[in-house]
Amino acid sequence: MSEASDRGHEEFLAEAQDIIEAFSRNLLSLDASFKKGGVEPALLNEGFRAIHTLKGLASLFGVTGLAMLTHRLEDLLDGLRLGRVSISSEVLDVLFAAVEACHLLLAAEREEEDDGAVPDVVHRVLTQIELIGRGAKAAREDDFTIDPGILAVLTEYEEHRLRANLEAGLRLFRVRVQFDLMTIDKELALLKDRARQLGEVITYLPTGESSSPDVLELDLVLASGEELALLVSQLGGEAVAIEEIPRRNALAEARRESAAQVLSRAPLSVSHPASSAPSSVGVPALERGVSVQEKRLARRAVRVDIHKLDRLMNVVGELSLLRSSLRRVADRIKNSGQRQLGGELHRLHRNFERRLEDMQDGILEMRMVPLGQVFDRLARGVRQMSRDVGKEVRLVITGAETEIDKLIVEELGDPLLHMLRNAIDHGIETEAERVRAKKNPVGTIALNAYQKGNHVMIEVEDDGRGIDEKRLIERAVQIGAIEPSSAPDISRDEVMGLMFLPGLSTRDAVSAMSGRGVGMDVVKTNIARLGGVIDVHSERGIGTKMTLTLPITLAIVRALLVSAEEHVFAVPLSSVSEIVLLDSKTRLIDGREVMSLRGSTLPLCRLAEFFGIAKQPQRGRAFVVVAQVGERRLGLVIDSVAGQQDIVIKALGSSLDRVRGFAGATELGDQRVGLVLDTTGIVEEVLSIHDTLRKAVLHA
């Protein structure tokens, strides 16, 4: 494959992915609105359009499986929006299954495994779609009292909507509006928004009459249950005229005046907008006023490979190194007596520094995406899982707009899905149990996200049965992770830590979903790789809350430079809560050195000894960097603090994968490289009190 077509293919994959995700969001809204009892036609339309686009793309790129699936899907959605097929939870199930099937096909295409063979899942979905299609009712022929003049110009869909509205006992209105050609896109969208509050806009058509060439007159056909007077007060204005369109059996005269007039010139512009008379210059754009705007927005967005942003970030990092050199030169010049020149250079330097910061912020911003991207997928998962286990669960999402590094979002899906699965499977009780416990029979899982300083917090909270600590300890003893003798004096926090041991599950019966004990340890490892931590709180009978603390970005980090035995290390500032002088009177508790800090006990770790680089016992003044990881604290004892710096963390080669304690390396200037401490890993390693536990964690 040539490079150009490779890139085209990449873009296809990315775009198809976006469309499927958008469609899946659309389905969730549809599901929600269906449960509330009404289906918003706009949602069906949106879904139909998305799949239609995807079908086009799939055919263009010769992805036959996907093209076939989307083709059928499009038919189904078309049937839904035209009312030929009525929506039901079975239909929604099929649609959700179709999303999964699309993901599957896309994944296969990405792996270049598309050998034309269609996976079973896709077959099943196709069969189901066909079944639904067979049961569809034929288009109704019963004639409502609609003027045939109107019917003639409406598309099948619009006609369906018109009928549906009349059936619901609503009335039809004609809203005639004059628009300035310059602002028509915006104005029309605004008007439609307002009209949507009052009813449904069936169609809008140009009248072809206007007072000046810069003005375009449109007729909107609005179905509404409101009184004319209210419509006038809500939509009215200088350039707006509203009338009710009488039904056919009403005054024929009025009909000629209004409805017929509305529609008399319309057919031309509906079917062939471009070929209509010069008076309708704005028509092609108008006909899809809003979607044109959408398209324009889409065209302004650029898809960028995140590695290109990484490269840019590296350049910024190198520029900051240049900046420091510049500053040194400025200092030298100033000190050599050329004060004025030095001063000028300093000012330039400061300016340069500010611009550089702007640039850095800009690049970071580009990497940020809302967590909603992954939450949508999770909502789908929860819906599926709760049906699978037959528990009714309500998922409440807040903070989906919280932004986080794109790379982190991509890695978050699986761990979060696993946590939700645990909550549904282990946390939420069966309906009968809940009723007995006098709880709401419908379980609730809250997925909350918010920003807190340099971190993004994500909470998964269920109102289920809570974690059985006794059971957890028993299991840990059973799998040999802790000694039976040490079980009684294990602290609460440590108990919660046990659930992350590999091979541990408190469930006796292994369910299809979870309970095999593989999972929470993997979740923890994956979260740790992103520089995050998990904290667990649980109350018996009330529920469990797991909190993820994640860095906002992986690209650039503010770090503290510390030295121990002539080695310089960078400690990400996000994990440092404070720096204090080492207390000369440290004590030993349980064989671990601790000091007291404002009344509480702080465990210590002498960094040089920890890394095995200590040449002699530490003497004289030393500092303690208090590392805070989640809710645990550890004092890292170092010789001195060299300052702060924004660093770009670079990965160490895979040859150093086995070396624990470092998150990567960074360039410190003058060609030197500094190692970045993996604070999470170190705290973990040092604080696992029980040796057996520690071994288990290390060998995980």
Place this chain on the structure above:
Amino acid sequence: MPDSVVLGSFLGRHAEHAQELLAFVTQGELYAVPLAAVQEIVVPPPLTVVPRAARAVVGVCSVRGRVVTVVDFRTCMGLPPLEQGRRVRILLGQGENDEIVGLRVDEVRHVVRLAAGELEWTAQSLGGDAADSVLRGIGRPANGEELVLVDMKAVLTKGCA
């Protein structure tokens, strides 16, 4: 020709440059690696020691923005470490997983061209366990010193392990 089998596996995909070797000195002994296996020769930038790393890993350094692990050839061969030397160089090549790793040697000499007849590929006679060994044979140029042939990828992989 049985030799060519061994030769093929040593030189790998660089077989077309079979005759070109880069000679370097360590502890007074002359060694050589296939020239094509050397991406670059660099004057050692400041090295940063990585605590807890394998013994032969002398540290990491930055080569044009990339953090590179550096392995000491002496340690790999069980020789005593060298205190700073003016001629010390780092040869960059591919280690395990195609990672670029540096090999620190005492001094780089020159490029030698050897005819097939001047190469003697013997794994067994040099260092016991053939699978573990990074030495692949002896080069005997018609008019020059003997060279010990080193498998670049193998030495880099061994050094990091």
